[in-house]
Amino acid sequence: MRRRLELTLLLGPALLLFTGFVLVPIAVAAYYSLYDWQGFGALTDFVGLGNYWDVLGGAVFQGAVGHNLVIVVLSLVVQLPVSVAIALLLNRKLRGRAALRLIVFAPYVLSEATTAVIWLLILQPGGFVDQALTVLGLHGAIHQWLADPQVVLLTLFAVITWKYLGFGIILLLAGLQGIPRELLEAAALDGASSWQAVRRVVLPLLGPTIRIWIFLSVIGSLQVFDIVWIMTLGGPANASTTMATYLIDHGFKRYEFGYGSAVAVVLFIICFAFALVYQRFALRRDTEGAMG
Amino acid sequence: MLTAASLSRAPGIATRRATVRPATVVAYLAAILIVGITVVPLLFVLIGGFRTTAQVNAAPVGWPSPWVADNYTAILGAPAFWEFLWNSMVIAVIATGLAVALGSMAGFALSRYRFRGREALYGVFTIGLLFPLGVASLPLYLLLRQVGLLENPLGVALPEAAFSLPVTILILRPFMLAIPQEVEDAAVLDGASRLGFFWRILLPLSMPALSTVTVLAFVTSWNAYLLPLLVFNDQSHFTLPLGVATFQSQYSQDTARILAFTTLSMVPALAVFVLAERRIVGGLSGSVKG
Numbered sequence: 001m002r003r004r005l006e007l008t009l010l011l012g013p014a015l016l017l018f019t020g021f022v023l024v025p026i027a028v029a030a031y032y033s034l035y036d037w038q039g040f041g042a043l044t045d046f047v048g049l050g051n052y053w054d055v056l057g058g059a060v061f062q063g064a065v066g067h068n069l070v071i072v073v074l075s076l077v078v079q080l081p082v083s084v085a086i087a088l089l090l091n092r093k094l095r096g097r098a099a100l101r102l103i104v105f106a107p108y109v110l111s112e113a114t115t116a117v118i119w120l121l122i123l124q125p126g127g128f129v130d131q132a133l134t135v136l137g138l139h140g141a142i143h144q145w146l147a148d149p150q151v152v153l154l155t156l157f158a159v160i161t162w163k164y165l166g167f168g169i170i171l172l173l174a175g176l177q178g179i180p181r182e183l184l185e186a187a188a189l190d191g192a193s194s195w196q197a198v199r200r201v202v203l204p205l206l207g208p209t210i211r212i213w214i215f216l217s218v219i220g221s222l223q224v225f226d227i228v229w230i231m232t233l234g235g236p237a238n239a240s241t242t243m244a245t246y247l248i249d250h251g252f253k254r255y256e257f258g259y260g261s262a263v264a265v266v267l268f269i270i271c272f273a274f275a276l277v278y279q280r281f282a283l284r285r286d287t288e289g290a291m292g
Numbered sequence: 293m294l295t296a297a298s299l300s301r302a303p304g305i306a307t308r309r310a311t312v313r314p315a316t317v318v319a320y321l322a323a324i325l326i327v328g329i330t331v332v333p334l335l336f337v338l339i340g341g342f343r344t345t346a347q348v349n350a351a352p353v354g355w356p357s358p359w360v361a362d363n364y365t366a367i368l369g370a371p372a373f374w375e376f377l378w379n380s381m382v383i384a385v386i387a388t389g390l391a392v393a394l395g396s397m398a399g400f401a402l403s404r405y406r407f408r409g410r411e412a413l414y415g416v417f418t419i420g421l422l423f424p425l426g427v428a429s430l431p432l433y434l435l436l437r438q439v440g441l442l443e444n445p446l447g448v449a450l451p452e453a454a455f456s457l458p459v460t461i462l463i464l465r466p467f468m469l470a471i472p473q474e475v476e477d478a479a480v481l482d483g484a485s486r487l488g489f490f491w492r493i494l495l496p497l498s499m500p501a502l503s504t505v506t507v508l509a510f511v512t513s514w515n516a517y518l519l520p521l522l523v524f525n526d527q528s529h530f531t532l533p534l535g536v537a538t539f540q541s542q543y544s545q546d547t548a549r550i551l552a553f554t555t556l557s558m559v560p561a562l563a564v565f566v567l568a569e570r571r572i573v574g575g576l577s578g579s580v581k582g
C-alpha cells in the first residue's frame with residue numbers, strides 16, 4: 001500500500017536513529033549492569049544485582065544522591081519564587097524590555113563549560129567575587145568557595161542559578177503573557193488589591209507554566225554534570241559529587257563498566273519514576289487538552 | 293469603582309500616569325540588578341583578556357593598564373581555537389540537519405496521518421525527553437567503540453541528533469497539526485501527492501517552528517560537553533566547550549590568556565543568539581501556550 005510506504009519513509013529514519021542511539025544504549029546498559037566488566041573481552045563475570053547493591057550501599061553514591069536532592073530542593077525553594085517574582089516585576093511595560101529579555105536569557109545560550117570556566121576564574125581566592133564583597137563591606141562573608149566542603153555545593157548551586165534563572169524567567173513571562181488582561185481588569189474592578197490579584201488570578205493561571213518549569217528544573221537538577229565536573233570534579237573529597245559525576249568517575253574513568261552501567265540504570269530509574277509520577281499527578285490536567 | 297488608580301494597581305497592566313508607581317521603581321531596580329549580575333561576569337572575562345597575566349597576578353581585579361591585545365591575537369593566530377571552532381561547526385551542522393530533517397518527517401507522519409499506535413509512537417519519542425544523555429553515555433561510548441565511531445565527528449553528531457529528536461518532534465507536531473485540513477485538501481485537488489504537499493506546502497508553512505527547532509538543536513549540539521569528552525581523546529578533534537575546559541586546565545598559570553580564550557569561545561554562541569533570539573524565545577512561548 002502506498003500509504004504504508006510513505007509512513008515507513010517518513011517515520012523510519014527517525015525511529016532508526018532514535019532506537020539505535022537512545023533506546024538501545026539504555027537497554028544495553030541494563031544488560032551490562034549485571035556483570036563485572038572492565039570493557040574488554042567477553043562478559044563473563046555475572047554478578048546479577050550485585051552491582052546494584054554496591055551502588056546503593058556505597059557512601060559516596062548516597063552522598064551524591066543527597067547532593068542532587070539538595071539542588072532539587074534549593075531550585076524549588078529559591079529559584080522558583082525568585083523567578084516568579086522577577087517575571088511578575090518585568091511583565092510591565094518597561095523601557096528596554098526587549099533588550100532586557102535578551103540579556104536575561106543570554107547565560108542560557110552559553111555552554112555549561114564556558115560558564116564553569118568563567119566562574120572558576122571569578123571565584124578564585126582574592127578574585128572578583130572576594131574583592132566585590134570586600135568593597136561592599138561584606139569581608140566576613142568570604143569563603144573558600146570551591147575548596148570548602150561546607151560551601152562548595154551552595155557555590156555550585158549559585159553558578160547553576162546564574163546560568164538558568166533567565167531561562168525560567170522567560171518561560172514564566174511567556175506564561176504571564178497568556179493571561180488575558182480582561183481578567184486582571186475585572187479583578188481590579190472588584191476591588192482586589194495588587195497582591196490579591198496575583199494570588200487569586202495570576203498564580204493559578206500561571207500554574208501550567210510553573211508545572212512545566214518544575215518538571216524541567218527537577219530533571220535538570222538530577223542530571224547536572226558539566227558545571228560540577230569542570231569546577232570541582234565532585235570534590236573536595238566528594239563534597240560536591242552528583243550522580244552523573246559519580247557515574248563518569250567510577251564507571252568510566254576506572255573502567256568499571258558493569259558497575260557504571262548499574263549507576264546509569266539507577267539514575268535513569270530515578271528520573272523516569274519522577275517523570276511518570278509527575279506526569280500522572282501534576283501534568284495530567286494540563287496536557288489533557290493538548291494530547292487530545 | 294473603576295479609576296485609573298485602581299486599574300493601574302493590577303499587576304501587569306500599565307497605564308500612562310504622570311507619577312511613578314513604587315512597583316515600577318522596584319521593577320527598574322530589579323532589572324538593573326539582574327542585568328548587572330548577568331553581564332558583569334561576562335565583561336570581567338572580556339576585559340580581563342586585554343591584560344597580561346602579570347597584571348592579573350598583581351591585581352586580580354582591575355582595568356587593563358595598558359590595554360594589551362596580545363592574548364586575543366595569539367589565540368586567533370594559532371590553529372587550536374579555529375580547529376575547535378571548525379569541529380564544533382561540522383558536528384553541529386550534521387546533528388542539526390539530521391534532527392530537523394528526520395524530526396520534521398516524523399512530525400508530519402505523526403500529525404497528518406492517522407494510524408494505529410500513532411499516539412503510542414509519539415509517546416515513545418517524548419519519553420526520550422527523560423533520558424539524560426549521561427545515562428546513555430556509558431553504553432553509548434561502548435556502542436561507538438564497537439562500530440568504530442570514536443574520534444569521529446559522526447560519533448558525536450549521530451547521538452546528538454537522536455537525542456534532539458524528542459524536543460524537535462514535541463515542538464513540530466502540534467504546529468503541523470494546527471494547519472487546516474482545507475489546505476491539504478486543496479493541494480490534493482491540485483494533484484499533489486501527500487509527500488508533495490509535505491515538501492511544497494507544509495514545510496514552508498512550518499517555517500517559524502522549524503527555525504525554532506533548528507536553533508535549539510544547534511545550540512544544544514554546540515554546547516555539548518560530556519559526549520565529546522568521552523568520544524575524543526585527540527585534542528585536534530575537540531569541540532569548543534571541550535577546548536575551553538582543556539585550555540583552562542592546561543594553561544592554568546596563564547590567567548589572562550584563559551580569559552581571552554573564554555571570551556572568544558562565547559562569541560559564536562552569543563552572535564547566533566542575538567540573531568536568533570526571537571526564534572528561541574518565541575518557540576518557548578509557543579510551546580508554553582500549547
